[in-house]
Amino acid sequence: MNFQRGRTREEPEINLIPMIDVLLVILIFLMVTTSYAKFSELQINLPQAGGDATVAEAKPINVAVDASEHYAVDNQTISFNGVEALAASLKKAAGDQTDPTIVINADAKTPHQAVVNVMEAARLAGYGRITFTTQNQSK
Known part of the structure; x- marks a missing residue:
């Protein structure tokens, strides 16, 4: 028995509105749960180029710290x-x-606090350009 003789069969269709709703909810969820990390940026003084100007080369200040926390500034031992x-x-x-x-x-065995002391002293003196000396490992 065919009860649907006079009816025309509807073609199935994909409704996009619920799919768009789900995608928007996922997008909002990702935007809310994503953590945005702020990294502290180093202040870098970039050199400027000029055709006529010459820049005198700055002499670096060498600060040495040994394992027993003795300090030397430009090869002159100072008491901390x-x-x-x-x-x-x-x-x-x-x-x-x-x-x-x-x-x-x-020194490789220098306490971390001694190096931080030098970095803090440079900050207090108003100097922002700090670098470290290392040596290559011999294999």
């Missing part, structure tokens, strides 16, 4: 009396330079 005193020693070594490069030569 605090970060402020170390900052004053850096300013004295810089002379008339406005932003010299601080080169930290730390």
Whole structure:
């Protein structure tokens, strides 16, 4: 028995509206749950190029720290009396330079705090260009 003799059969169709709704909900979920990490940026003073101007090459300030936390600024041993005193020693070594490069030569077994002390002293002195000295491993 065919009860659907007079009816025409409807073709199945895909309804896109619920699929779009689901995709929008997923998109909103991803936007809300994504964490946006802010990384602190280093302040870098980029060199400027000029045809006529010549820039005098700055002399770096070498700060050495050994494993027993003895400090030396430009090969002159200083006693560590605090970060402020170390900052004053850096300013004295810089002379008339406005932003010299601080080169930290730390022993491999130097405590982390000693290196941080040098970095903090450079910050207090107003010097932002800091670099570290390393050596290659011999195999």
